[in-house]
Amino acid sequence: MFTQLKERVLAANLLLPYYQLVTFTWGNVSEIDRDNGVIAIKPSGVPYDKLTTEDIVIIDLDGKKIEGKLNPSSDTQTHIELYKTFEQIGGVIHTHSRNATIWAQAGLDIPALGTTHADYFYGDIPCTRLLTPTEITNNYELNTGKVIIEEFNKRNIDFMAIPSVLVSGHGPFGWGKNADDAVHNAVVLEEIAAMALATRNLNIGIKIQQELLDKHYYRKHGKNAYYGQT
């Protein structure tokens, strides 16, 4: 069962080494089937070049395993929390991609500095607050999801317009319409994170003009978009 879902999730996970977003097994992608209330996710600690469709784990929204022999990703509770709250998303991704992780370790938002950023993210990529010692000790992965959602709510950020976040001291999480789209956004995040590091070195404090951010974001998103073929 859920073969097509598992195949899509397998394919999305195989894009992680292809786009050089991971070292060893440091990343995972999932996709939700909202009609059936199930999520397909990478098994924990399995190298990408060994992954098969059967290895992909099917769980429900309580984290109960529905199908598969392997343990799901240790980050599974974070994925579930995001799916529960961000009801329009279809795929979730977590990596330790180098440049995004650097910003997360520094505990800083990735500022919107140019149109490359604006083409995909309508504003700064937020970095969460630190988790409290209690949040770390008990239900750490669940609380990682909660602190992401708290940050979006606190700042009143539209999670569909900024489909990535940095978890302070940890690394990036992201999402999209489906697993493939989540990976796409993670590739963009990594590139703009690299550009932002060096831009800040050249000209600290510079920001993109609001009008240019608007122009590029809405050139590709929403009802007046005119980029691409549709």
Place this chain on the structure above:
Amino acid sequence: MFTQLKERVLAANLLLPYYQLVTFTWGNVSEIDRDNGVIAIKPSGVPYDKLTTEDIVIIDLDGKKIEGKLNPSSDTQTHIELYKTFEQIGGVIHTHSRNATIWAQAGLDIPALGTTHADYFYGDIPCTRLLTPTEITNNYELNTGKVIIEEFNKRNIDFMAIPSVLVSGHGPFGWGKNADDAVHNAVVLEEIAAMALATRNLNIGIKIQQELLDKHYYRKHGKNAYYGQT
């Protein structure tokens, strides 16, 4: 019709991933046939590995589509404006290549710091002023072309001697004798942008000697050039 023109433009666009100048579809190359008053350009948002000769769009200098089923690049009006004003150029390129984009985001010229730069660019690579909110809202892509031309005129720069520009907050545009030459210049731009970032970190404010800039530029360009086989 225009098959050879479209094949050259296809080949030039395929060089973008080959030279690692692009992520996803973030770049486009065009070439003009001035005798026939037409431009061949990449279609908007189509991945390079899916591009075929038939996908290349033929437009006239008013932006009217002459041939092709797809929408031309969203940056088409910028290309046209450059072809109209810079009458000696035959190819135009736009990318978000990492290091050149970093300088554009910082809103800074790439200073001429060494002979690698001088072999191709006779002076600093200019960064344009910011577009005004009105220029962004109305005819953005056309105004991007106009602000490039304004910068070259204001500074009295010979566009054939400095075949690249940074659009502030956005990224590089460039040109050349034809589409292939425009790509060649974009590869050089990306390399000197990377070198300049680190050179500035080591020794801020250093510049190339004017005599060395002259020597290297004119060793490869103009009637006394003696580099190469011709």
Place this chain on the structure above:
Amino acid sequence: MFTQLKERVLAANLLLPYYQLVTFTWGNVSEIDRDNGVIAIKPSGVPYDKLTTEDIVIIDLDGKKIEGKLNPSSDTQTHIELYKTFEQIGGVIHTHSRNATIWAQAGLDIPALGTTHADYFYGDIPCTRLLTPTEITNNYELNTGKVIIEEFNKRNIDFMAIPSVLVSGHGPFGWGKNADDAVHNAVVLEEIAAMALATRNLNIGIKIQQELLDKHYYRKHGKNAYYGQT
């Protein structure tokens, strides 16, 4: 004799160019067979693409050659000293991988800045003191081992919880359960060294929370670990 040991050591050494940890012959991996009291190690100065199983040198813990025609790595005495003192380790590695070497040249510990680090190393990666002129002149490679051990003892670091070290002015050494595991740790070290360089530029002085370090380290190590499939 020792064919399987030599094959494992050959395979581990071939991972050095695969993971881009080496230029030319700048790295070596060994593995110990504690039951037989022998170590298999790369021969000195032999390119990886020329290495065969027979080229791997077998020595005893006095450094006496037991099997093989070639000279063992010039760093052999450092390997031996580590095996003698760190009795639980099964493999040792030395490289000049770029980012770890940068920290070693700077004479600085790699601070624990995020969960990528915490997943593998329970705290800062220590940088040794400088060797004295006498320690350099006489028995240099042996003294390199001794100064590593001194640093772990002085700071009371568990060598199994922090399986890497930087030798000041030189570069990284590391270890693991066997040769393959030592290489694995060296790949992680290189990645966190790169991340730490840029994190420090963004936010000098930031450190990972102790509770987050604990959580991630013990999520993957020890009796309560729950990462992976076992």
Place this chain on the structure above:
Amino acid sequence: MFTQLKERVLAANLLLPYYQLVTFTWGNVSEIDRDNGVIAIKPSGVPYDKLTTEDIVIIDLDGKKIEGKLNPSSDTQTHIELYKTFEQIGGVIHTHSRNATIWAQAGLDIPALGTTHADYFYGDIPCTRLLTPTEITNNYELNTGKVIIEEFNKRNIDFMAIPSVLVSGHGPFGWGKNADDAVHNAVVLEEIAAMALATRNLNIGIKIQQELLDKHYYRKHGKNAYYGQT
């Protein structure tokens, strides 16, 4: 004639793209046959993937062409000057490899910061003074050679112990026992240039201990060397 010499020089030039030392045609390698008083050198401006043995140009020490249809490298006079003065060298190389060029553009020596450097270079890699306007205008390439030699003489540097130099505002030149050895040294130079950039950012002013420099250099060079198999 000189077929083997030309084949060695072809092979050495093909290593330039292999080791990622060049963009387009930005590098050249030569080798001298001192018995016959001839030098084999890359032709000017020819892409490496088009080079054949017959394309390699044979010149004498006056720069007169002995064999070949193509123009020799525009840097030929620099090569000749180095061969004439540094009588023990057999190969010369020039590239614009990124990190070495960064130091040259900054007009700074590459300081000896670690054993990676010390294994190949017995001290800082010198950066020349700037050429005077007259030296640039008349016999530029010859004067580039002269200013290199002046720097080694002025500082009393043994050119065999430091087989590379940075020409201020330009880039690296280097040499070795033969063409292949010159390329080898250029690869090392590029790696230590990259390491030195980041080491300086972490800990400006740090230097390698003299005793460690001695130890590593003489571990691989001279009559007491014990690295490798001979």
